[in-house]
Amino acid sequence: MATEAAEFSVVDAPARQRFEIRDGDRVAGFTEYRRRGDVIAFIHTEVASEYEGRGVGSRLISSVLDIAREDGARVLPFCPFVRGYIAKHADRYLDLVPADLRADFELPADTSGSGV
16 A cells, blocks of 8 residues: 555664664664764665565665765765665765775766766
8 A cells, every 4th residue: 555655764773773664663674884973884784574575675775875964974885785775876875975985885986977
């Protein structure tokens, strides 16, 4: 149903060093991070098996990257899922990764000409 997506919420669980995507009170997935100052290093992402293939992971990562932007944070995408999401949406999120570190994460230097 269309209302199903509205039930999801993304919350920071700093005691667990992770952002969680919740379906009501149930954790549908999470991405672990380590934060130091204005840098957030994303380490690992998991989605519960019953939520796989439903866009839950993508919704989680887009939300946490938007949160990072709002916080003025720089992002280090050690997690392959986060890194892949940034690569697929470079026009929107590549600028969150420090330019001098993008090659370390096999990301393009900039968005000009990417995908062409």
